[in-house]
Amino acid sequence: MYNGLKIIIGLLIFVAFVTFPFYSKMGKATTKPDPKIDTPVIQELAEKKCVEPKDFMKTEHMKMLNDWRDLVVREGNLIYVASDGGKYIMSLQNTCMNCHSNKKKFCDECHNYSAVVPYCWDCHIQPKENKT
């Protein structure tokens, strides 16, 4: 093999470079996302529940928001009747964020962890967060 030494050294450097992200984090646990729901509005609720059960919201909230926006904007509905019979106005900005006014700790916590960038906030006004 011509220039064998150079090629092998080059390959070693390449492999070291490519695998850097893996061995640099090896053995260290990444911090798990820890969304918080301790906003003033939620604290005051007698029964702390969302429009649907927590597990459902966790896995399906994106579909639900997608459905809501079509139901409101395209079909002219406003009221959502939840599975337990409660009625809610379908609005991200006015209903969801009214309780979950801590966007940074509630939305961004998991979205950043899983590297999803929803474009809700390009238009919808996010709540002003007090830094406490």
Place this chain on the structure above:
Amino acid sequence: MSINRRQFIKIAGISTIMGLGGTSAVDLLQRNWLEAAQYSPDPKALTAKRWAMVVDVSKLKTEDDYKNIMDACHRVHNVPELGNPKDEIKWIWKETYEHAFPGQEHEYLTEGIKHKPFLMLCNHCDNPPCVRVCPTKATFKRKDGIVMMDMHRCIGCRFCMAGCPFGARSFNWKDPRPFIKEENKEFPTRMKGVVEKCTFCYERLAKGLIPACVEASQEAAKKAGTKPGLVFGDLSDPNSEVRRILSSHFSIRRKSELGTQPSVYYIIGGNDHA
């Protein structure tokens, strides 16, 4: 144990069905709670077969009358004020007679009409060209006649702006956020690269409120003890206020020769409507 051909085909067939249908069957059983969910319009919502507006220009006299109405709309809908006429975003605006009704003007028009500003807004046409040209159905006609914008779908191609013969649509060349004086926290803003226009306050109608411009005009009229310059109602209802006014007054529409059937009517001069 050996199996014959018949048994083998049976087992293979059943396994295939389980494999293909199995996961989707489980999905169907588990996932579809949302399908069962219910939704409805607000019972207080105002409804109509075809919403329409009458602009009685004789009732709008001072500069403040116009400003009051335009500000009410632009404040509620987070319409930015960019300062540069090239970037202007407008939902409701003023125009001269010759620009509003081209072909109708002549040099001997009364001074009152020649220099009078006319209030313009989206005409919510019955046959809207903007809807025909929109490639993503971001703009569409609702059952009640409102030509709506779904900002989630707008890709900013501006076909609708080319299609609209009334100049009722504005394009966001910049991020509008920094140019909004006072944000209305209950209504979204827009982003760079979408087209926007008047939506006849669909979000207020859904809650049982009349459009912001009409409300502002009514409030001003109440204070001054006159009749409002803007009237809103159902064109398909013969007893509605708009129909009453239209049946007793001469009215014109913008560029009706184009066949788009605008829903905004103008009354020029004339008596008080009953």
